[in-house]
Amino acid sequence: MTALLAAEGLGKSFRRGGVRLAAVEGASFSVDAGETLGIVGPSGSGKTTLARLIMRLIDADMGTLCFEGSDLFALRGKALRATRKRFQMVFQDPLAALNPRASVADVIGDPLRIHRLSDRASRPAAIARLLDRVGLPAALASRAVHEISGGQRQRVAIARALATKPRLIVLDEAVSALDVSVRAHILKLLVELQAESGISYIFVSHDIAVVRAIAHRIAIMDHGRIVETGPTAQVIAAPQSATGKALIAAVPRLMPAQD
Amino acid sequence: MSLVARFTRSPEGLFGAAVLAALIVIALGAPFLFPRDPLSIVGPPLTAPFTNWSLPLGTDRLGRDVLAELVHGSRASLLVGFAATLAAIIIGASVGTVAGFAGGLVDEVLMRVVDAFQTVPGFLLALAFVSVIGASLPVVVLAIALGAWTGPARLARAEVLSLRERDYVAAARVIGMHPAEIAFRQILPNALAPVLALSAVIVAGAILTEAALSFLGLGDPNIVTWGSMIAEGRAVLRSAPFLSIIPGIALVVTVLGVYLFGEGLSEALSRRAVRS
Amino acid sequence: MTTLAAIEDLSVAFRQGSRSVTALDSVNLTINSGERLAIIGESGSGKSTLALALAGLLPASAEQIGKIHWPNGRPLPGRDIGMVFQDPSASLDPVLTIGEQVAEGAVAHLGLDWKAARLRARDLLARVQLPDPQSLLHAFPHQLSGGQRQRVAIAAAIAAGPVLLIADEATSALDTIVQAEIVALLRSLVAEEGMTLLFITHDIALASSLADRIAVFRQAKLVEIGTSADITRHPREFYTASLLAAHIDLTTPPLIGERA
Numbered sequence: 067m068t069a070l071l072a073a074e075g076l077g078k079s080f081r082r083g084g085v086r087l088a089a090v091e092g093a094s095f096s097v098d099a100g101e102t103l104g105i106v107g108p109s110g111s112g113k114t115t116l117a118r119l120i121m122r123l124i125d126a127d128m129g130t131l132c133f134e135g136s137d138l139f140a141l142r143g144k145a146l147r148a149t150r151k152r153f154q155m156v157f158q159d160p161l162a163a164l165n166p167r168a169s170v171a172d173v174i175g176d177p178l179r180i181h182r183l184s185d186r187a188s189r190p191a192a193i194a195r196l197l198d199r200v201g202l203p204a205a206l207a208s209r210a211v212h213e214i215s216g217g218q219r220q221r222v223a224i225a226r227a228l229a230t231k232p233r234l235i236v237l238d239e240a241v242s243a244l245d246v247s248v249r250a251h252i253l254k255l256l257v258e259l260q261a262e263s264g265i266s267y268i269f270v271s272h273d274i275a276v277v278r279a280i281a282h283r284i285a286i287m288d289h290g291r292i293v294e295t296g297p298t299a300q301v302i303a304a305p306q307s308a309t310g311k312a313l314i315a316a317v318p319r320l321m322p323a324q325d
Numbered sequence: 326m327s328l329v330a331r332f333t334r335s336p337e338g339l340f341g342a343a344v345l346a347a348l349i350v351i352a353l354g355a356p357f358l359f360p361r362d363p364l365s366i367v368g369p370p371l372t373a374p375f376t377n378w379s380l381p382l383g384t385d386r387l388g389r390d391v392l393a394e395l396v397h398g399s400r401a402s403l404l405v406g407f408a409a410t411l412a413a414i415i416i417g418a419s420v421g422t423v424a425g426f427a428g429g430l431v432d433e434v435l436m437r438v439v440d441a442f443q444t445v446p447g448f449l450l451a452l453a454f455v456s457v458i459g460a461s462l463p464v465v466v467l468a469i470a471l472g473a474w475t476g477p478a479r480l481a482r483a484e485v486l487s488l489r490e491r492d493y494v495a496a497a498r499v500i501g502m503h504p505a506e507i508a509f510r511q512i513l514p515n516a517l518a519p520v521l522a523l524s525a526v527i528v529a530g531a532i533l534t535e536a537a538l539s540f541l542g543l544g545d546p547n548i549v550t551w552g553s554m555i556a557e558g559r560a561v562l563r564s565a566p567f568l569s570i571i572p573g574i575a576l577v578v579t580v581l582g583v584y585l586f587g588e589g590l591s592e593a594l595s596r597r598a599v600r601s
Numbered sequence: 602m603t604t605l606a607a608i609e610d611l612s613v614a615f616r617q618g619s620r621s622v623t624a625l626d627s628v629n630l631t632i633n634s635g636e637r638l639a640i641i642g643e644s645g646s647g648k649s650t651l652a653l654a655l656a657g658l659l660p661a662s663a664e665q666i667g668k669i670h671w672p673n674g675r676p677l678p679g680r681d682i683g684m685v686f687q688d689p690s691a692s693l694d695p696v697l698t699i700g701e702q703v704a705e706g707a708v709a710h711l712g713l714d715w716k717a718a719r720l721r722a723r724d725l726l727a728r729v730q731l732p733d734p735q736s737l738l739h740a741f742p743h744q745l746s747g748g749q750r751q752r753v754a755i756a757a758a759i760a761a762g763p764v765l766l767i768a769d770e771a772t773s774a775l776d777t778i779v780q781a782e783i784v785a786l787l788r789s790l791v792a793e794e795g796m797t798l799l800f801i802t803h804d805i806a807l808a809s810s811l812a813d814r815i816a817v818f819r820q821a822k823l824v825e826i827g828t829s830a831d832i833t834r835h836p837r838e839f840y841t842a843s844l845l846a847a848h849i850d851l852t853t854p855p856l857i858g859e860r861a
Contacts, residue, residue: 150501272776318806
């Protein structure tokens, strides 16, 4: 079975004051249909850069990226924009990731309008359906983005990502900015959506406990490189890399203070 | 708190708004208040102000009603002021947005164009333009806009450069939005706030430039403007200084009012940024 | 146990135009000397407002009713209370060197001259486990990572030897590995100096690993307070139990099943 997404040797470096810094180096991984790949690493490990490389927000210096069997890096301009229907992204801070002046209907309606997935007359119904899928009331469509709560905003961001029926969604620290009680609900929502539609996720986070809750496989990153990959249970139970061990040791545990 | 509510909290903004409102009413009402052509002769020349109740501000060298001229002259000042500013903002914000969003060579080229326009003093540029093309109201408006568009261009570009890095712009790219739509519908509206705050200053400057052009005889010769009134009064400055002083005061009050309104507006706009 | 501060019926409200937003509602809380007290809450719980009220940093427009008793005398902010904020890039002045910012507290409150204060700053930077403190004195905040900046902020906060150290979501902007290091640093510093620690966070597990007592806040009210063991094992209030249930760690059952 060919993977939905296959990356081979991805690399990206930036020039900072005359010095070349490799943000991502030699990253290779794959994601199958219907599965979640978790990418975990400390800050500065390159995981956000990797997410942006996958989303073609920045251009890689080297490596290949194969999505649905074709070379994703070969696409440009109009062809790339059309293909974007198939892979979407959810960002960390929903307040920053949505146009501050927009209404919920604007936000969810944008991808429908851009890719001509529904005409103006049927759009409100399509928006209401998407709101329902993410557990929000249809009446929210007329509210402004800054008027709703953080958890609701992230659900709107997820609804926007779902609008074009993508095969893959990249989530970059998508629950890190949310309240603890909201986090669990959003994660459950993501898992339900995956069970319903077979969508794949790449879930990027610095918190290995959160990734463990929803990822089938985990890739651990440090200093721009993927240092370990494997099925979640295996990586958590017996981490091989120093970074993996440090990430697991750093998870706060529910226990009273030792004096 | 709404923009209007915040604006009403600043006394200078309210004063400016009052002056501006009064001026707009006067300018719009000119044809009703003084239906006769203001350039028509109505009384003995050089009548002093406050001596004759039917000619409250006196008459000029040819016997024209100063008050009628003043009121009609406000139309030219406000029209040129607003029109030139609108043109300057449209040109400037568009150029600045394209430069800031496109980056690279396009940005470099456009900024050198901005530099070129900015190194020539705005008034001289307007002067040269009107001299070459000929004096009429649309030409004057364009001439002033040519000198004034660089400020909004730089401001818009600066805002766009910072907004371009925001996640919501990346999100717009991710959903497949066309770059032109991202630049003009997602970024530009959010970049306008500082440009609008500057607009009042541009209006004030435009009104003064128009007056100066008229004073030099380069304004539209068919209408009465405050600048031309001041020019008219130059010949009799010693014997009848009121002919130049009255339109001069009108200019000062107008420019002050516009400027204070702009202060109030920019404060109200910036207070929202601070709170959120 | 001696009392460091007794908060009595404290209510704080902020004016937003014509509306009044209640940030704290009749809070009664005692802080004991030398203890590590964690304040847990989600957004809107009032936990940061409590920190600001204790540090005397509430804005002038805030309406405060109720009192805070300090049996040992009103503390002087900066000297008797040190505060570390959430965003390490916002709490350090970008145009001053690290040395100047850490030494400032010592100069202002301990009456040291700049030379002595700089030596103290260098010692403090070593105590917060930053490498090469001598050259760090001349570095600028943008040259450091988030975790390093937070260590600098801690050094600056304790420069004048305060009795109370308030950490307001001090680790929330850091990744889990750096967070664990900072928490360990706080634990050792507080023990060595005999300071009282007020640790504000949204992470109940983090709180339980560091604090002796935990106070749970929700929508401006104090919901429950008790020892870490009691709160985490025998919560009395439904909200506390729901926070515990929502917590995700390595023992939480995964939301997905095993793939075939």
